[in-house]
Amino acid sequence: MESELHELRRQLQEKTKEINRLNLLLREKDGLGNLDVTLPFTSADTNVSHPDIPCETLSNASIARYSRQLILPEVGVKGQLALANASVLIVGAGGLGCPAALYLAAAGTGCLGLLDYDTVELSNLHRQVLHTEQRVSVPKSSSAAFGCNQLNSTVRCIPYHMQLDSQNALQLLRQYDVVLDCTDNVATRYLLNDACIMAKKPLISGSALRFEGQLTVYNYQDGPCYRCLYPTPPPPETVTNCSDGGVLGVIPGIIGCLQALEAVKVICSLGNTYSQRLLLFDGLEGTFRTIKLRPRQQSCVVCGDNPSVTKLIDYEQFCGSRANDKEHSLELLKPEDRISAKEYQSIVKEKLPHLLIDVRLPVEQEICSLPGAWNIPIGDIHKEECLEKLRKKLQETDDSVPVYLVCRRGNDSQEAVKALKEKLKDMPHKFKDIYGGLHAWSKHVDTDFPVY
Ligand SMILES: Nc1ncnc2c1ncn2[C@@H]1O[C@H](COP(=O)(O)OP(=O)(O)OP(=O)(O)O)[C@@H](O)[C@H]1O
Numbered sequence: 542m543e544s545e546l547h548e549l550r551r552q553l554q555e556k557t558k559e560i561n562r563l564n565l566l567l568r569e570k571d572g573l574g575n576l577d578v579t580l581p582f583t584s585a586d587t588n589v590s591h592p593d594i595p596c597e598t599l600s601n602a603s604i605a606r607y608s609r610q611l612i613l614p615e616v617g618v619k620g621q622l623a624l625a626n627a628s629v630l631i632v633g634a635g636g637l638g639c640p641a642a643l644y645l646a647a648a649g650t651g652c653l654g655l656l657d658y659d660t661v662e663l664s665n666l667h668r669q670v671l672h673t674e675q676r677v678s679v680p681k682s683s684s685a686a687f688g689c690n691q692l693n694s695t696v697r698c699i700p701y702h703m704q705l706d707s708q709n710a711l712q713l714l715r716q717y718d719v720v721l722d723c724t725d726n727v728a729t730r731y732l733l734n735d736a737c738i739m740a741k742k743p744l745i746s747g748s749a750l751r752f753e754g755q756l757t758v759y760n761y762q763d764g765p766c767y768r769c770l771y772p773t774p775p776p777p778e779t780v781t782n783c784s785d786g787g788v789l790g791v792i793p794g795i796i797g798c799l800q801a802l803e804a805v806k807v808i809c810s811l812g813n814t815y816s817q818r819l820l821l822f823d824g825l826e827g828t829f830r831t832i833k834l835r836p837r838q839q840s841c842v843v844c845g846d847n848p849s850v851t852k853l854i855d856y857e858q859f860c861g862s863r864a865n866d867k868e869h870s871l872e873l874l875k876p877e878d879r880i881s882a883k884e885y886q887s888i889v890k891e892k893l894p895h896l897l898i899d900v901r902l903p904v905e906q907e908i909c910s911l912p913g914a915w916n917i918p919i920g921d922i923h924k925e926e927c928l929e930k931l932r933k934k935l936q937e938t939d940d941s942v943p944v945y946l947v948c949r950r951g952n953d954s955q956e957a958v959k960a961l962k963e964k965l966k967d968m969p970h971k972f973k974d975i976y977g978g979l980h981a982w983s984k985h986v987d988t989d990f991p992v993y
């Protein structure tokens with residue numbers, strides 16, 4: 542009876558997988574317009590458990606498929622079977638998660654959990670190489686599961702279209718052998734760290750920004766955890782993400798591949814991992830440096846000898862920053878200190894005298910800008926020489942001429958208005974920002990204006 546049920550479940554899983562695959566193929570053929578983006582590879586619940594079907598021997602197909610790594614004495618049949626029986630949870634199907642997932646699927650990892658709350662965007666494709674143009678707008682988790690299964694249909698791919706949080710993390714992590722942190726925010730890093738310690742799972746952590754990347758392994762072979770190294774979170778304003786700082790696509794590609802390598806090494810018990818070591822990769826310099834990290838701290842609040850954090854906490858509150866990078870709008874100014882993109886359009890149309898200051902970096906100005914804008918990057922707005930130049934310019938203009946500040950999304954421009962109101966309070970001019978910045982301009986005024 543038990544084995545009959547088991548077999549039925551297995552068949553059901555196989556068929557569901559096939560239906561999902563055909564569904565997604567159909568949708569791709571239909572073109573994006575007709576797609577119901579939530580349908581194929583529907584997100585699993587956190588309590589879905591993998592079938593416990595141990596793989597005891599390699600099939601002829603597996604022997605042929607994995608032959609090139611199978612003949613490595615360090616891997617061999619034992620290593621390949623370890624991979625086939627292993628499950629890896631990849632948190633974040635972005636720049637790091639995509640290459641990591643691809644190589645783990647290719648290597649024959651038995652089960653891959655792919656978790657991400659977001660959907661694929663065009664600006665992801667330069668580095669998130671598991672996703673495709675056809676799958677723009679599709680949940681990243683489903684797109685990644687589909688992509689991995691296209692490469693290797695024997696891997697069980699489980700997509701989770703959800704945000705990892707303190708409520709779902711433990712239940713989910715307990716079902717996997719190894720966890721990869723491929724996310725991009727500090728709150729999720731602390732959450733994953735604590736959850737991995739509580740669930741006793743090794744955590745392979747990567748990060749990439751601009752031309753640089755880092756890699757280490759936490760909570761493995763008595764090595765330190767993230768909190769042993771960083772007991773308190775960094776001030777939120779010191780943390781930059783790819784959307785603001787930029788990243789060359791191949792950098793997370795390299796780090797994500799190394800995360801996959803570390804996972805294979807952990808699963809197959811191969812050689813030295815990056816436990817208690819940190820890799821620093823500088824793509825511009827072309828250098829890889831490894832530094833030794835401090836050992837596990839007995840006083841660590843989560844992995845130490847007398848831990849005080851024994852339950853997951855509110856990590857957004859702990860870090861003072863959000864666990865996702867969805868666009869958020871600051872509200873620093875009163876409504877009378879702001880104008881809408883449409884209002885600015887009327888000012889331009891009616892040729893009303895004004896001064897427009899763009900507070901983005903020069904490199905961003907080169908991508909696109911509004912005609913006649915002065916460029917004072919937000920980082921320079923406090924500098925005396927900039928203020929002097931501006932003061933001179935304003936002295937030449939009529940007192941009633943307003944100054945409008947613009948940036949990409951309407952956050953820095955508010956900071957700039959606040960700064961100028963303070964620094965140039967002796968000037969009679971009014972300083973206002975354009976609500977929502979150039980994104981709002983593109984959305985509400987000129988849909989041909991590029992968005993980046
Ligand atoms: N708590 C979380 N739960 C689920 N997914 C997360 C969480 N935190 C971050 N992520 C995901 O991790 C991935 C990080 O990858 P990456 O920074 O390359 O992508 P991105 O956010 O799409 O980048 P961009 O900033 O360019 O839009 C993202 O896809 C993001 O949705």
Ligand SMILES: [Zn+2]
Pocket residue numbers: 765766767768769770837838841842843844845
């Ligand atoms: Zn610790």
